[in-house]
Amino acid sequence: MSLRNAYLLIFLVLIVDQFSKIYIKTNFIHGDEVRVFSWFRILFIENEGMAWGTKIPGAYGKLILTVFRLLAVVGIGYWLWTAVKAHSSRYLVVAIALIFAGALGNIIDSVFYGVIFSSSHGQLAEMMPQHAYGTWFHGKVVDMLYFPIIENYQLPSWVPIWGGEKITFFNAIFNIADTAISVGVGILIVFNKKAFHKKETSEDTIVTTHETSAPANE
Structure with a gap:
C-alpha cells in the first residue's frame, strides 16, 4: 500500500470523525439522546x-495528556512512514493508518475545541464564539x-x-476516531x-533462485 493511499484513508477517517463531532456539538445539548x-x-x-x-489528576493533568497524545501521534506517524517504505503488509499499513487517524482525530478535539466552541451544557454550542468554554490544549x-x-x-x-447487580453491555460511549483506533488494533x-509478514524483496528472490539453480558440486 502506497503512502498516498494511506494518507487518503487517514483523510477520509478525519473528515467523517470531525464532521460527526461538529454536527453533534452544534445540534445537541450535552446529554441529549436520540x-x-x-x-x-x-x-x-x-x-x-x-x-x-479516565483523567490524569492535578491542575496540569489535561495538558499532560494532550502533550502525550501529540508525542504518541508523531511516533505512530513515523511508524506508518517506515512501514510503507519497507513495503510492509497491507494489513499493517491499513492498521497503522487507522490508529494514526483515530489518534489525530481526538487530538484535534483536545487542542482546538476549547477555543473554537462555547459550552454545550444547557445550550447549543456556538462555533467561533466570543466566549469559548476552554483554552488551547484543554478541549x-x-x-x-x-x-x-x-x-x-x-x-x-x-x-x-x-x-445481583444490574449491568449494561456495551456501556462505553465513543466516537469515529475511537472506532478507527479499535479497528486498527483489531487488525493487528x-x-x-499477515500484518507482520515480511514481504520477499526482488533481491531475496534473485538470491533464492540462484541458490536453487546452483550445481550440487558447488
Whole structure:
C-alpha cells in the first residue's frame, strides 16, 4: 500500500470523525439522546480525559495528556512512514493508518475545541464564539456512539462480587476516531501473522533462485 493511499484513508477517517463531532456539538445539548434502535443510540457527552473518562489528576493533568497524545501521534506517524517504505503488509499499513487517524482525530478535539466552541451544557454550542468554554490544549473530546446491546441485565446472585447487580453491555460511549483506533488494533491482533509478514524483496528472490539453480558440486 502506497503512502498516498494511506494518507487518503487517514483523510477520509478525519473528515467523517470531525464532521460527526461538529454536527453533534452544534445540534445537541450535552446529554441529549436520540434512539436509533433499542440497541443503538446517539448520546452526546464530552470526555475530558482518556477512555471511559479516565483523567490524569492535578491542575496540569489535561495538558499532560494532550502533550502525550501529540508525542504518541508523531511516533505512530513515523511508524506508518517506515512501514510503507519497507513495503510492509497491507494489513499493517491499513492498521497503522487507522490508529494514526483515530489518534489525530481526538487530538484535534483536545487542542482546538476549547477555543473554537462555547459550552454545550444547557445550550447549543456556538462555533467561533466570543466566549469559548476552554483554552488551547484543554478541549474536551466529543463522544456520541452508544450501543447498549444488553441493558439493565440483573446478574444471578451466585456470581462473585457483582451478583445481583444490574449491568449494561456495551456501556462505553465513543466516537469515529475511537472506532478507527479499535479497528486498527483489531487488525493487528486478528491478522497478526499477515500484518507482520515480511514481504520477499526482488533481491531475496534473485538470491533464492540462484541458490536453487546452483550445481550440487558447488
